[in-house]
Each structure stands twice: as C-alpha cells, then as structure tokens.
Amino acid sequence: MNDLLTLSALELGTAIRAGEVSVEEAVRAALTVAGADNAFVTLAGERALERAGKLQKQVKGAQSPLFGVPMTLKDNICTVGMPTTCGSNMLKDYRSPYDATVVERLNGIEAVCLGKTNMDEFGMGSTCETSVFGPVRNPWCAGRVAGGSSGGGAAAVARGAGWFALGSDTGGSVRLPAAWCGVTGIKPTYGTVSRYGLAAYASSFDQIGTVCRDAADCAAVLDVIQGQDPRDSTSLPGPYGHLLERLSGDVRGMRIGLPVPCFGEGLDEEVRRSVLEVAQILRHRGAEVEECPMPAMEYALSSYYVMACAQASSNLARYDGLRFGYRTRDCRTLEDLYKKSRSEGFGAEVKRRILLGTFVLSAGYYEAYYKKALAARERIKREFTRLFERYDLLLTPVSPGPPPELGESLGDPARMYLQDTYTVCANLAGLPALSMPCGFHAEGLPMGAQLVGPAFGEEKVLNAAHACQLETDFHKRRPALRKGAVRNEMGDGHRP
Amino acid sequence: MEITQELVERIAHLARLTLSEEEKARMGAQLEDILGSMTALDRLCLEDEPEEERADVLRADEVGQSMDRAILLENAPAADEEYVLVPGAMGQGGQE
Numbered sequence: 001m002n003d004l005l006t007l008s009a010l011e012l013g014t015a016i017r018a019g020e021v022s023v024e025e026a027v028r029a030a031l032t033v034a035g036a037d038n039a040f041v042t043l044a045g046e047r048a049l050e051r052a053g054k055l056q057k058q059v060k061g062a063q064s065p066l067f068g069v070p071m072t073l074k075d076n077i078c079t080v081g082m083p084t085t086c087g088s089n090m091l092k093d094y095r096s097p098y099d100a101t102v103v104e105r106l107n108g109i110e111a112v113c114l115g116k117t118n119m120d121e122f123g124m125g126s127t128c129e130t131s132v133f134g135p136v137r138n139p140w141c142a143g144r145v146a147g148g149s150s151g152g153g154a155a156a157v158a159r160g161a162g163w164f165a166l167g168s169d170t171g172g173s174v175r176l177p178a179a180w181c182g183v184t185g186i187k188p189t190y191g192t193v194s195r196y197g198l199a200a201y202a203s204s205f206d207q208i209g210t211v212c213r214d215a216a217d218c219a220a221v222l223d224v225i226q227g228q229d230p231r232d233s234t235s236l237p238g239p240y241g242h243l244l245e246r247l248s249g250d251v252r253g254m255r256i257g258l259p260v261p262c263f264g265e266g267l268d269e270e271v272r273r274s275v276l277e278v279a280q281i282l283r284h285r286g287a288e289v290e291e292c293p294m295p296a297m298e299y300a301l302s303s304y305y306v307m308a309c310a311q312a313s314s315n316l317a318r319y320d321g322l323r324f325g326y327r328t329r330d331c332r333t334l335e336d337l338y339k340k341s342r343s344e345g346f347g348a349e350v351k352r353r354i355l356l357g358t359f360v361l362s363a364g365y366y367e368a369y370y371k372k373a374l375a376a377r378e379r380i381k382r383e384f385t386r387l388f389e390r391y392d393l394l395l396t397p398v399s400p401g402p403p404p405e406l407g408e409s410l411g412d413p414a415r416m417y418l419q420d421t422y423t424v425c426a427n428l429a430g431l432p433a434l435s436m437p438c439g440f441h442a443e444g445l446p447m448g449a450q451l452v453g454p455a456f457g458e459e460k461v462l463n464a465a466h467a468c469q470l471e472t473d474f475h476k477r478r479p480a481l482r483k484g485a486v487r488n489e490m491g492d493g494h495r496p
Numbered sequence: 497m498e499i500t501q502e503l504v505e506r507i508a509h510l511a512r513l514t515l516s517e518e519e520k521a522r523m524g525a526q527l528e529d530i531l532g533s534m535t536a537l538d539r540l541c542l543e544d545e546p547e548e549e550r551a552d553v554l555r556a557d558e559v560g561q562s563m564d565r566a567i568l569l570e571n572a573p574a575a576d577e578e579y580v581l582v583p584g585a586m587g588q589g590g591q592e
Contacts, residue, residue, distance in 0.1 A: 378548050
C-alpha cells in the first residue's frame with residue numbers, strides 16, 4: 001500500500017480512473033502517515049473514507065485527472081463541517097458557515113479532503129512554530145522546523161499524507177515550507193485564485209497556492225483552483241486553464257535572469273551552489289541564463305513587513321470577542337471585553353505584528369514607514385516590469401539557508417523575518433513564483449530554488465520547473481519514517 | 497528609533513491589547529530591533545518617487561441572499577435567539 005505514497009497526484013489519479021487503485025485504498029494509505037510531524041490540526045479520516053466510498057461508485061464517469069485524489073487544506077481556508085482555527089486560540093472553536101471558493105472547486109472535481117493542516121498563527125511566521133497547536137516538525141529531521149506558514153501542508157505532502165495541499169502565501173508561506181520539506185510549491189499571480197473564504201492576514205499580498213510532489217501536479221491543481229470569482233473583488237479575469245496540457249519541458253530560447261542581490265551576502269554556500277546547478281540544467285536544455293541587476297531588492301523585506309503588519313493590524317481588528325471567536329470569561333465593560341479577548345486569544349507573534357502595524361499607521365510615523373514602504377513597493381514593481389522586458393523568468397534561492405532548529409527563531413523575530421528575503425518580492429509585485437527541490441544540504445536537509453515569472457506567467461514558471469524535474473530526481477525522494485513518528489493513525493475530529 | 501514604554505502602551509491601547517509589564521518590555525525591545533533592521537527605507541526619498549494612480553474597484557450594489565441568522569449566531573460566544581449578547585456599551589465606554 002505504501003508504494004502508493006511514492007506516486008504523484010496525477011499518477012494516482014490515473015491509477016484510480018483505470019481501476020488499479022480504489023479511492024479508499026488511497027485514503028487509507030495516506031492516513032497511515034498522517035499522524036507524523038504534527039502536520040494536522042483536524043484529521044478527518046472517517047469523513048474522508050465515507051466520501052471515498054461514494055466516489056468509488058462514480059469512478060467510471062470521472063473527468064478530472066485529480067478525481068478521488070486525497071489532499072489537505074491549510075487551516076485558514078474555510079470549510080463547512082470541519083473547524084477553521086488559523087492555528088489560533090482565537091478561532092479554536094470556530095466553525096465556518098460556508099466553504100471557501102477553492103473548496104467548492106475541489107469538491108467540484110471530486111478530490112477528497114483528509115483534513116486541515118497546521119500553520120503559523122494566522123499565517124504569521126516563517127518556521128511554523130507559532131501555532132497554538134504546537135510546531136510542525138520537519139519530516140526530514142525532527143529537530144528542525146518545517147518552514148511556515150503552510151508548514152503542515154508541506155510536511156504532509158512530503159510524508160505522503162495527501163497528494164497535494166492547498167496553502168496560502170503572503171510573503172513566502174507556500175514556497176518556504178515547500179523548499180524545506182523537499183516538495184514543489186507555487187504561489188500564483190495575485191488575483192488568479194479567489195480569496196473568498198481565506199482568513200485575511202495582509203489582503204494585498206495573500207494568495208492561495210498549492211504544495212505538490214512536482215510541477216506537473218502544481219499545473220493540474222492550478223487548472224482547478226484558478227478563475228475569477230464575483231465574491232472576491234480582487235480576482236481577475238483570465239484566461240485560465242490548460243496549464244497541464246501545455247507543460248512540455250521545452251525551455252529552448254527562454255531567457256532567465258539571476259538577480260545579483262539574491263546571490264550575495266548572507267546566502268549559504270551550499271544553497272548557492274545548488275541553485276546555480278539549476279541554472280546549468282536550464283542552460284543545458286537550451287535556455288539563456290545570465291546575471292542581472294536588481295537594486296530595488298534592498299527595500300523588499302522592510303517594505304513587506306511594514307505593509308503586511310499594517311494590513312494585519314486592520315484585518316485582525318475584526319477579532320473583538322463579539323460575534324465569533326474567543327471571548328474572555330472575565331470582563332465588566334465592553335472595552336474590557338475587547339482588550340482581554342484579544343490579549344488572551346492572540347499569540348505573541350500575532351500581537352507583535354498587530355503592534356508593529358498599528359505603530360506604522362499611527363500619526364507621526366505614517367510618512368516615515370508606511371508611505372515609504374508603499375513607494376518602495378512601487379519601485380520594486382517597476383523594476384520587475386523592466387526585468388521582464390528582457391527576461392522570461394528569474395531564478396533565485398528560496399531561503400538564505402537550510403531550516404533552522406526548532407525554537408531557534410522564536411526569540412529573535414527580526415532574524416526570523418530574514419528567511420523571507422527572497423520570497424517577499426513576488427508578493428510585493430503580485431507575481432507567480434514557484435519553489436522546487438534543488439538538492440540536499442548537509443544532514444540531508446532539502447533546499448529549494450525559486451522561479452519567478454511575470455504576471456500570468458504560470459505557464460513559463462511551471463514549464464521551467466518541469467524541465468528541471470525531467471533532469472533530476474530531488475522531487476522524487478521521500479523522508480524516512482522514523483519509528484514512533486506517527487502519533488495518531490486514524491484519529492478523527494478536532495485537536496484538543 | 498527608541499520605543500519607550502509609553503509608546504508601547506499607546507500603541508497597545510490603539511490596538512485594543514493589554515500587555516503585562518514583561519510583555520511591554522519584551523515587545524518594546526523587539527519592535528525597536530525590527531524597526532532598526534528597516535534602515536533601507538531611510539534611503540528612500542519620497543519626493544523622488546512618482547505618485548501611483550489608484551482607483552477603487554466597486555461591485556454593483558445589488559441585493560443578494562444573506563446568510564441564515566441562526567447559523568451565524570452559532571459562532572457567537574453569547575447570543576439569544578435573535579442577537580449577539582455583549583456587556584452594556586452605554587455610560588461606561590473606554591478611555592480615549
């Protein structure tokens with residue numbers, strides 16, 4: 001049965017439609033490893049098996065290449081019938097009255113949801129350690145972090161607990177855990193996947209993306225979830241679809257830039273070498289690869305954290321203890337209720353970002369921080385526009401180094417934010433960006449390379465990644481399952 | 497820049513958060529540290545930057561179906577059959 005866990009989502013989908021594997025067998029195989037790494041907040045094994053039984057009767061008429069394929073959802077994506085906690089005490093008992101648009105779309109192609117995955121609280125974190133349900137462990141090394149904030153989904157895919165995961169990416173939250181867990185993740189162009197039903201962190205950056213085994217699976221998932229949605233006013237008209245059928249691996253004549261600031265100071269030597277090997281592979285397959293300047297990069301991280309926190313402070317004002325979410329037991333006045341509910345409901349990192357955001361928006365500091373961050377963002381956008389006049393894609397590392405040890409980043413937020421140095425640019429400019437495995441660091445830890453494309457350039461990004469994956473097998477390697485790593489094999493329902 | 501205890505208290509009040517003395521000291525130091533790492537923005541001169549043109553995109557103001565009241569109230573921490581229940585808001589307000 002565990003041979004199933006080595007298949008890609010598309011390979012499993014083909015086997016299901018050919019009648020070689022039943023949907024139930026696939027669900028059962030995934031559930032054998034779902035208890036590892038603290039990847040899940042809610043594991044819905046019984047519910048998934050029940051759905052698998054129903055779907056099996058429809059397998060003959062199946063249309064989608066992902067029919068019956070078990071998958072997972074990050075716990076900030078709203079679902080009817082399963083809690084949506086955002087990894088926070090604030091929403092520990094929250095039950096969404098509606099499904100997110102992406103959930104409707106996945107139900108439409110008859111995918112099977114195994115459960116909701118663990119995440120940094122409200123998506124705020126680079127290491128997946130700020131969840132009220134505890135940190136996600138790296139499947140390759142239990143003493144290391146999985147990366148955040150979609151760490152549960154990335155760890156689950158690496159492990160085999162679901163053949164693909166939906167996550168969200170505000171500053172790198174799909175790409176960073178994908179890199180550190182040795183899987184492939186894509187954040188599509190801003191506005192191409194509906195955010196209806198995604199709990200808001202920083203709305204001008206938040207974008208739902210997917211973590212998969214390889215680029216082909218990413219293409220198949222994007223073909224399902226991308227599309228304009230009247231319920232999300234920032235969602236854009238297409239064209240959408242056909243990413244999978246257009247995946248050729250042909251990169252001949254493609255021009256790829258290596259932004260010089262992404263290979264400078266602070267980058268781990270092994271990561272640098274592995275990403276440059278990706279450049280070699282692309283050259284070998286006919287692409288032209290050369291270094292390019294990107295001076296505006298120096299503003300990226302500051303601009304991102306100022307604006308993301310500003311938006312967070314505004315978005316999270318809705319958690320006031322009144323209509324939904326946590327309410328303190330001990331309050332006399334309304335003011336008291338607001339303050340105590342918020343202070344007891346939010347964790348330290350969320351409070352820190354709310355405070356930082358409130359500060360940069362407050363009178364006296366708005367010009368020095370928020371307005372400058374906004375101008376920096378525009379400068380970065382203009383620079384990308386210029387770069388994409390000359391290049392089809394940019395190639396960079398995903399993170400400056402391998403995953404840190406558990407606990408190492410929590411006391412030093414400024415240092416943790418540096419992990420997002422290479423990923424935030426794509427969010428600032430709303431561009432598609434993919435993270436793929438490009439080698440293994442000392443101690444067997446995975447490393448990732450990032451491809452960034454122009455707006456609506458998903459086809460190019462996926463094609464270049466696919467080209468690399470035709471030449472390498474990093475994406476096919478799986479972490480060993482340690483004895484005792486699986487905590488709760490068939491667990492059902494919500495975590496305590 | 498220096499983040500004083502008074503500044504932390506003022507921001508926390510604006511954000512409707514209560515911090516313990518220990519939290520105030522820790523958050524103050526960490527905010528100072530984070531803002532200290534944002535020196536790149538100091539090098540940006542706003543006068544040199546072109547103003548970006550922005551336009552709000554509004555959807556048509558059409559009546560749609562609302563969600564069922566009973567379902568929405570299920571998530572409320574305290575409610576009767578029709579309304580969310582909260583402590584009295586009149587006559588005791590907050591300090592501004």
